[in-house]
Amino acid sequence: METPISQSEQDYRNRQNRAIAQLRERKLSAFLVTNLQNIYYLTGFRGSAGVLLLGAVVSRLWVDPRYTLQAQVEGKGVEVIEERGRLLKAAATYLKKAEHARAGKAGIVGLEEGYLTWAAFQELRREAPGDVRFKPAGGLLEELRSIKDPHEIKHIRRASEISCEAFEEIRGLIKPGVSETDLANELEYRMRQKGAEGAAFETIVASGPRGAWPHARASAKPLEAGELVIFDFGAIVAGYAADVTRTVFVGRPDRKAQDLYKAVLGAQEAALAALCAGVPGSKPDRAARRFLRQLRLDRFFPHSTGHGVGLDVHELPRLAKGEKTRLRIGQVLTVEPGIYIRSLGGIRIEDTVLIGERGPEVLTPASKEHWVVGWG
Structure with a gap:
């Protein structure tokens, strides 16, 4: 087995910064990432369950207890949160407290609509504060991913x-x-x-x-x-x-x-x-x-x-x-x-x-x- 090619935390932060620049262009305050491949691309975390909220100030990665240690080791440029309940609900609850959710036009959160069921979307709408709007933003990360570093x-x-x-x-x-x-x-x-x-x-x-x-x-x-x-x-x-x-x-x-x-x-x-x-x-x-x-x-x-x-x-x-x-x-x-x-x-x-x-x-x-x- 060959030694893997290492990537630094800065590599992942650079990817996150490019994604955040795209958020600003689309007038989004944050991006809720539910595609596991995109989570890996942005953070290095390769678990089979996780929800990432990418924001300009702080990015949070919710995982269940099976993946806490793994996420703490693999996850770069994010705050890892262990959640014993539903991950998506935890992210929505966080939006109630997040500063960007109370900043006027900044309360628009992008979604990966191709990786979110209708039931999950309804849960988000129930749990998130009323002044947060959700907007389809699928393809944003896929476009970034098409150019390889x-x-x-x-x-x-x-x-x-x-x-x-x-x-x-x-x-x-x-x-x-x-x-x-x-x-x-x-x-x-x-x-x-x-x-x-x-x-x-x-x-x-x-x-x-x-x-x-x-x-x-x-x-x-x-x-x-x-x-x-x-x-x-x-x-x-x-x-x-x-x-x-x-x-x-x-x-x-x-x-x-x-x-x-x-x-x-x-x-x-x-x-x-x-x-x-x-x-x-x-x-x-x-x-x-x-x-x-x-x-x-x-x-x-x-x-x-x-x-x-x-x-x-x-x-x-x-x-x-x-x-x-x-x-x-x-x-x-x-x-x-x-x-x-x-x-x-x-x-x-x-x-x-x-x-x-x-x-x-x-x-x-x-x-x-x-x-x-x-x-x-």
Whole structure:
């Protein structure tokens, strides 16, 4: 197990300060954070229960007794409060006493509406003072998270390296008779051996016709000679994910399979060539689709070309039709065109890519050329 890359309290305070600046722009006095990934991003606390009230003067993190000691060690830049009752109710009660709740327009508290049930919102309204207004502010932190700092990039880079090293190690196991689940389990085991906390998501191994399901789960089905096999996998390091897909052919590939593979690889190369800071997220997507359209294969490409990667496997930004948000330096995202044909299966090639000052940098080095296994 490798020594983790340390982050200082100042790193987390810097993130909190950037978030607080966004609060001021939106005329919010505070922000109630209920998305656990966002709590981790802002404070370093990785427990499975917690409520954070981010404020310009003081930020408070409520946890239940299971997490008090953990929060006191991991939580940076916050006051940790142990609460034996409902955490959200405790935060609402605090608002009754908080100075910012009695400061005129300062009594507007932002909410992560996508991470708050209707029942929880009603509880907030009951418990909070009448002069506090709640305003949806979801996406505020996700936008900040889309630009990775050097620590985050190091974590994602290492997760990407581990993912690809583990995949290269299991290539020799990919052969007729081996089940999809056995390969998925072995791949995840190898990633953990190399220092990953685990798999960033459930590893996909989909062979033959099952490969036409873009998100097929690994099954007990054994691989057969002459099949395409999609591997979609990623390690997680310090909470940060990698996401990579490779497609291999078991045995001697026929001309059709070779041509389709080259088409998907060409579409990915076209998207990568269009990927740079300042362009809208629709441009790389359009480049991939245009390449496949020239080969009359675009109708077999049903999903978007890519998505952001970080604490979540799927986050901002998006590479998709109609996406107007412009890409920025420091963003990390996938580029993953694919085609899926019911009678044949699927082919997808995916890399995790950093948008750098000099252009895109592919972080996932697993070969895309040596894709024939179990033959010769």
